[in-house]
Amino acid sequence: MTPEVLTLSNTPLLYTAAMLVKVVVAFVVTLLIVAYATWAERKIIGRMQTRCGPTMTGYKGLLQPIADGLKLFFKEDIIPAQAHWFAFIIAPMMILAPAFISISVIPFGSDYQFTYDGILYSVPLQVTDLNIGVLFIMAMAGLGVYGIVLGGLASNNKYSLIGGIRSTAQMVSYELAAGLSIIAIFMLSETLSLRGIVSAQQLPLWGLEFLPSWFHNWYIFTQPLAFGLFFISSLAEINRTPFDLPEAETELVSGFCTEYSSMKYALFFMGEYANMITISAIGATLFLGGWDGPFFSWMNFLFKVFAFMFVFIWIRATFPRLRYDQLMFLGWKIMLPLALANVLVTGFAVLLWQ
Amino acid sequence: MFKELAKGLGITLKHLLPGNTTTVQYPKERLEIAPRFRGLHRLVPTQHREKCVACYLCPTVCPAKCITVESAENEEGEKYPRVYEIDLLRCIFCGYCVEACPVEAIEMTAAYELADFKREDFNFDKERLLKS
Numbered sequence: 001m002t003p004e005v006l007t008l009s010n011t012p013l014l015y016t017a018a019m020l021v022k023v024v025v026a027f028v029v030t031l032l033i034v035a036y037a038t039w040a041e042r043k044i045i046g047r048m049q050t051r052c053g054p055t056m057t058g059y060k061g062l063l064q065p066i067a068d069g070l071k072l073f074f075k076e077d078i079i080p081a082q083a084h085w086f087a088f089i090i091a092p093m094m095i096l097a098p099a100f101i102s103i104s105v106i107p108f109g110s111d112y113q114f115t116y117d118g119i120l121y122s123v124p125l126q127v128t129d130l131n132i133g134v135l136f137i138m139a140m141a142g143l144g145v146y147g148i149v150l151g152g153l154a155s156n157n158k159y160s161l162i163g164g165i166r167s168t169a170q171m172v173s174y175e176l177a178a179g180l181s182i183i184a185i186f187m188l189s190e191t192l193s194l195r196g197i198v199s200a201q202q203l204p205l206w207g208l209e210f211l212p213s214w215f216h217n218w219y220i221f222t223q224p225l226a227f228g229l230f231f232i233s234s235l236a237e238i239n240r241t242p243f244d245l246p247e248a249e250t251e252l253v254s255g256f257c258t259e260y261s262s263m264k265y266a267l268f269f270m271g272e273y274a275n276m277i278t279i280s281a282i283g284a285t286l287f288l289g290g291w292d293g294p295f296f297s298w299m300n301f302l303f304k305v306f307a308f309m310f311v312f313i314w315i316r317a318t319f320p321r322l323r324y325d326q327l328m329f330l331g332w333k334i335m336l337p338l339a340l341a342n343v344l345v346t347g348f349a350v351l352l353w354q
Numbered sequence: 355m356f357k358e359l360a361k362g363l364g365i366t367l368k369h370l371l372p373g374n375t376t377t378v379q380y381p382k383e384r385l386e387i388a389p390r391f392r393g394l395h396r397l398v399p400t401q402h403r404e405k406c407v408a409c410y411l412c413p414t415v416c417p418a419k420c421i422t423v424e425s426a427e428n429e430e431g432e433k434y435p436r437v438y439e440i441d442l443l444r445c446i447f448c449g450y451c452v453e454a455c456p457v458e459a460i461e462m463t464a465a466y467e468l469a470d471f472k473r474e475d476f477n478f479d480k481e482r483l484l485k486s
Contacts, residue, residue, distance in 0.1 A: 048366040052377045318366045319359070 003113050003122035014116060018123050023104075026127055030103050033305075034273040035065040041313050048317040069266065077262040080156060087154035092260065092267035095147025098140040099274035105133040106281045107195050109291050109298035125291075125298065126195060133194040134186055137282055138179055141237060144275060145171045148239075148246055148256050151268070155259035163255030166324065167239065167246035173331040174236035174243075180339035181229040184346040185219055185286050198290035218289040225342050227287045229335055234283065236331070238275040240312055242319040245327060280308035387464050392449045394465040395440055397483040398458065403428070404484055405459035408435040412451035412460060420444035421451060438480040442468060 006015045039054065039061065046053030054061030079085050109125030130136050145168060152164020186192055189200040197219075205215040220227045236243035247255030257268045284290060284304035293300030322330070368374070378385055387393075398405045408425030420443075426436035451460050463486060470476060478486070 044370065047375065048369045050369055050374050050376045052375050052379075055379070314363060314366060318362045 003111075003120040006121055006123055011121075014121070019127075022123070022125070022127050026103055026108065027100065030100065030274065030277055033277055034270050035069070037273045037276065037309060038068065038269070039065050040309070041316070044310070044313045045317040048314070072266040073263055075262040077264065078259075080259050082156040083259065084154045084156070087150050088259075089264070091147050091151035091154055092264045092271065093147075094150060095144055095271035096267050096274060098143040098147075099271055099278050102137050102140040102278045103281065104128055105130050105136055105194055106278075106285055107198055107290055108281075108301045109296075124195065129193055129195045131191075131193045134182055134192045134197070134286075137194075137278075138175070138182070140278075141178070142171075142175060144237075144271075147271065151260070152246075152256035155256070157259050159252040159254070159258045160256050163246040163252050163258070167256065170239075170243065170245060170327060170331070171237055173328065174233040174335070177229055177331060177335035177339045178233040178237060180336070180343055181223075181226040181233065182286060184223050184226045184339075184342050187343070187346050187350055188219065188222060194285050194290070198285060198292065201289040202292055216289055216292055218287065218292070220287040223287070223342070223346070225338065226346075227283075229339050229342070230283060230287065233331075233335055234279040235312070235315065236327070238279050239272065240276065241316040242322050243327060244321060245324060250321075276309060276312055277305065280305040280312070283308050387466070391464050391466075392447045392462045394442075394463050394468060394486050395445075395451070395478070395483055396461050396463045396486045397438065397480065398461060399484050403434060404438075404480065405457055406435050406438060406455075407457055407459070408433050408438075409456060411454040411456065415450045415454040417448060417450065418444045418446045435480065438483065440478045440483065442476040442478055443473070 004010075006018055042064070043053035043061070054064040057063040057067045079088055104127040107124065107126035107129070111122040111124050113120060113122045115121070148167040148171075149164045152160040152162075152167070155161070185197065189197045191197060191200070201216060201218050203217045205217050205221060239246050245255075246252075247257065252258070257265055260268060281301075284301060288304045291297035291301040293303070295303070408423055410423055410425070413419070413421040413423050420441040422437060422439040422441075423435050424437040425433050428434050447462070449462055452462055460483075465486065468476075
């Protein structure tokens with residue numbers, strides 16, 4: 001029998017309970033991953049540079065994120081006298097909120113089915129299935145820039161300001177390439193809903209029916225170039241090395257967050273890692289088939305997210321920072337034309353074969 | 355270009371494998387120090403007194419001027435250092451005093467954890483140098 005989908009009008013209590021559980025689980029798990037991503041990053045980068053990383057706090061340094069959080073929480077909260085206090089306070093929140101909000105449209109598992117009162121219900125493991133999911137994510141990624149720019153502007157400090165200006169230019173130019181690479185995806189899937197994109201990726205690979213059934217049509221196989229472009233431009237969008245110019249320590253002290261201390265700095269830090277998780281989740285959903293895979297659906301999804309994050313950390317441990325003009329050159333003269341060409345070729349392919 | 359990028363990634367991945375850390379967990383484990391390591395000074399004692407004959411060669415040769423010696427004569431008519439002080443905050447641990455000493459009365463030990471709280475604590479007098 002087909003399971004009944006929970007709706008607000010038919011089963012208000014059950015629907016609200018399921019929704020609350022989903023929101024809490026998604027939020028708490030994201031926060032936990034944020035905390036332990038810092039630990040994993042320090043540990044992995046340490047190992048890659050033949051160091052140890054944190055070892056003292058708890059077993060293998062596992063309590064380090066908690067110790068860091070406590071330390072930052074109890075530090076003195078300084079607002080510079082010349083800073084614009086309102087913008088200064090609101091900036092860290094503006095960088096953190098969009099990162100967490102984007103998680104809400106990402107499907108982190110297949111439908112969960114349960115029986116209540118003799119009726120079989122099914123709950124989609126996704127906080128909300130927006131029919132404009134991809135656009136929503138792009139919009140939130142765009143909003144993320146404001147936090148950095150505002151933080152740089154409000155600090156009234158030359159380093160912060162330069163960091164903010166750099167991030168504006170960088171994020172705006174790389175958002176184009178990221179957006180255009182995603183366009184190729186929804187030209188194939190013909191939907192903007194992330195749930196729809198995931199289910200479109202469970203069809204046989206390249207529409208070839210004779211392949212074994214476990215060959216799924218993950219868009220990394222049909223759109224390898226778009227995947228590469230998306231990966232590089234998302235690295236630039238979340239300010240990770242080799243594109244971490246907004247907070248280039250060697251040039252700008254700490255960039256846009258030079259003047260921040262205490263919990264506000266912690267929010268910037270969390271925002272950076274939350275962005276990393278969001279981008280990993282988007283990449284996994286759009287290109288690696290979302291929760292599709294051999295294990296439980298949410299395990300597949302988490303595994304893909306962790307794989308993405310490992311590569312981000314790995315790249316940070318390996319590559320030096322780009323120069324500013326090289327960054328702009330890469331963004332406008334290589335990524336953007338390639339993304340446009342990809343859209344064009346995909347368009348022709350769709351026209352000819354579908 | 356891509357070949358070089360991949361090569362770099364390969365190197366870092368190789369370092370990630372266990373057994374590649376070069377860190378020495380310092381207070382728990384220590385590096386073995388060289389036999390000729392120049393640490394804290396020590397005045398060599400004989401059976402009833404220090405070996406030093408207060409010849410003034412070490413304060414003369416000391417480039418940092420950190421050694422203070424005052425000679426005197428004991429009951430048996432021998433010359434001995436009534437005062438022998440090393441100001442460790444001035445000392446540069448060059449080991450010239452050891453080289454200059456004609457009777458091998460001063461030597462350098464392996465001690466290198468010399469941090470302390472007060473300025474006076476760095477002034478090593480004869481008693482402390484004999485014990486170190």
